Amino acid sequence: QVQLQESGPGLVKPSGTLSLTCAVSGDSISSSQWWSWVRQSPGRGLEWIGGVSQGGRNHDNASFKSRVTISVDKSKNELSLILTSVTVADTAVYYCARGGYQSRFDHWGQGSLVTVS
C-alpha cells in the first residue's frame, strides 16, 4: 500500500523560503513513476507546482518563475519541495502525489497547510 506523508513548518514569513518533505512508503521513489507537488488554496484552486520524472528530470510549472526546487532523496525515499521568496499568495495546503506528465495522481499525501504571514 503506497502512502505519502508531508511534513514541514506550518508558518513561513513573507520573502522567506518554504520547505516541505514527503516521506514515501510502499513504493520506491526511484521507481518508474512521476512524483509531484500540488497545492490548493481557495483563490487559486488546485495547482500543480512541479515534479520529478522517472528519469530523474525535473519539470516545473513555469508560473512559479524559477522559485521552485523539487528533489528526491533516494536513500530516505523522500521527495522535497523548496519554494523561495514566498508571499501571502503562497498560503495553501501542499500535497505530494504520485503521478505527473501523461499519468495520473493515484496516491496523495494528507496535505500540509502552510501559512505565509
Add this chain to the structure above:
Amino acid sequence: DIQMTQSPSSLSASVGDRVTIACRASLSIDRYLNWYQQKAGKAPKLLIYSASTLHSGVPSRFSGSGSGTDFTLTINGLQPEDFATYYCQQSYSTLSLTFGGGTKVEIK
C-alpha cells in the same frame, strides 16, 4: 497553459439521481484527462484516468467519456457518499498539468 473549464460549478441533486459534469480543455488533450473526487479537509481521490478508465476500487456507477477537448463525468445513481467536489485534470502538457475549477455536488 491549457485551461480546463468545468460546468456547472455546483449542482444540487438527490440520492439516486444521474449526475453529469462537463470538462472542456482549451486545446486538444487527446485522452489525457483524469477525474478526482475531494471531500472537505481531505486530499483528492482518483476516480477515472485516461478519460474513461475506472481507477481500482471506484464504484461502477462512476463513468467517464470524451476525447480531444470535451469530456464528461457521469454518476449513475448518486449515493450519499458521493456528495463532494469533483475536479478534472489534464496530463497532456509538459508545460503545466492543470485542473478544472471544480464542481460541487450538493444534496437537494
